[in-house]
Amino acid sequence: MESGKIEKLLERYDEGKTSLAEENILREYFLNGEVPEHLRSYQLIFMFSAKQKNETMERSPWVRSAGTKRNWYSWTSIAAILIVALGVFFFNDSSRELNENDLGTISDEELALEKTKETLNMVSQFMNEGKADLVYLKEFNKTKNKIIQID
Amino acid sequence: MKERTFLKIIDPVKDKMYRMALRLLTSKEAAEDATQEVILKLWSRKEKIKHYANIEAFAMTVTKNYCLDQLKSKQNSHLRIVHQNYQNHGPSLQSEVELNDEMDWLQKIVENLPEQQKMIFQLRDIEQYDYEEIAEIMEMNQTAIRVALSRARKAIRENLIKKHNYGIR
Numbered sequence: 097m098e099s100g101k102i103e104k105l106l107e108r109y110d111e112g113k114t115s116l117a118e119e120n121i122l123r124e125y126f127l128n129g130e131v132p133e134h135l136r137s138y139q140l141i142f143m144f145s146a147k148q149k150n151e152t153m154e155r156s157p158w159v160r161s162a163g164t165k166r167n168w169y170s171w172t173s174i175a176a177i178l179i180v181a182l183g184v185f186f187f188n189d190s191s192r193e194l195n196e197n198d199l200g201t202i203s204d205e206e207l208a209l210e211k212t213k214e215t216l217n218m219v220s221q222f223m224n225e226g227k228a229d230l231v232y233l234k235e236f237n238k239t240k241n242k243i244i245q246i247d
Numbered sequence: 248m249k250e251r252t253f254l255k256i257i258d259p260v261k262d263k264m265y266r267m268a269l270r271l272l273t274s275k276e277a278a279e280d281a282t283q284e285v286i287l288k289l290w291s292r293k294e295k296i297k298h299y300a301n302i303e304a305f306a307m308t309v310t311k312n313y314c315l316d317q318l319k320s321k322q323n324s325h326l327r328i329v330h331q332n333y334q335n336h337g338p339s340l341q342s343e344v345e346l347n348d349e350m351d352w353l354q355k356i357v358e359n360l361p362e363q364q365k366m367i368f369q370l371r372d373i374e375q376y377d378y379e380e381i382a383e384i385m386e387m388n389q390t391a392i393r394v395a396l397s398r399a400r401k402a403i404r405e406n407l408i409k410k411h412n413y414g415i416r
Contacts, residue, residue, distance in 0.1 A: 110401055140407060148373045154279070155279050157283055
């Protein structure tokens with residue numbers, strides 16, 4: 097393509113008067129091969145435009161269909177209600193059972209006596225063990241008695 | 248309309264919408280979010296879409312309006328500061344580096360154009376729409392579009408030449 101014709105097209109290009117076909121001729125010319133120095137700026141612009149067209153969206157778009165969305169919501173609410181209802185029901189039931197029936201009560205009297213004794217013994221034993229450590233407290237009294245003469 | 252049909256219609260347009268958003272919003276994330284948002288908007292109005300003769304032009308108009316709204320709202324004000332995500336170019340020949348410099352420079356020039364010129368340049372020189380479609384997308388008449396396009400083209404070239412005279416090549 098002779099450069100005279102290109103320059104004429106460029107003039108019209110600058111005025112915004114070129115058709116798409118003419119712009120394609122220009123694009124073809126500038127993207128393939130050498131151009132004279134004074135047309136270099138045009139070439140850069142065409143290269144820029146061509147490069148920009150390669151930009152693509154990396155994420156893929158999505159849409160949700162309104163129908164399934166509504167269904168999904170209703171199903172979740174039904175499930176939630178069921179869970180709450182069943183939860184309340186079972187919780188109440190089990191707590192009642194716990195209160196009335198199963199406190200670990202021993203029905204055999206003798207065994208109950210033995211168990212009670214055992215428990216009380218254990219308590220006193222621990223009491224004594226704990227008290228043994230308090231022996232040091234006597235020292236306080238000794239010192240106190242030295243200072244405050246009671247007798 | 249089923250989801251799949253809708254996505255099939257949108258698929259060839261989505262990159263154009265994305266590039267339009269990218270031209271206006273300056274960050275890739277914002278542009279992707281905007282495109283997704285617009286697609287959802289179109290989906291919610293899918294029954295009306297059938298009546299549009301040119302769905303592509305309508306999609307582009309919605310994108311344009313959405314991005315302009317974004318620019319006006321505060322939400323996007325901090326995104327304007329974020330610079331265009333430049334890709335990391337691997338090691339390349341000197342001439343290629345120079346070319347990339349020029350491309351980055353052009354990017355900045357286009358970024359600084361008024362919004363309207365930016366969009367029209369995008370639609371015509373990058374996406375290669377004809378004037379009729381651009382008029383439909385921009386909701387302007389064709390004469391005004393030619394004038395804006397001519398201004399944009401001249402401004403870009405003037406800036407480019409200015410840089411060449413000042414800078415060291």
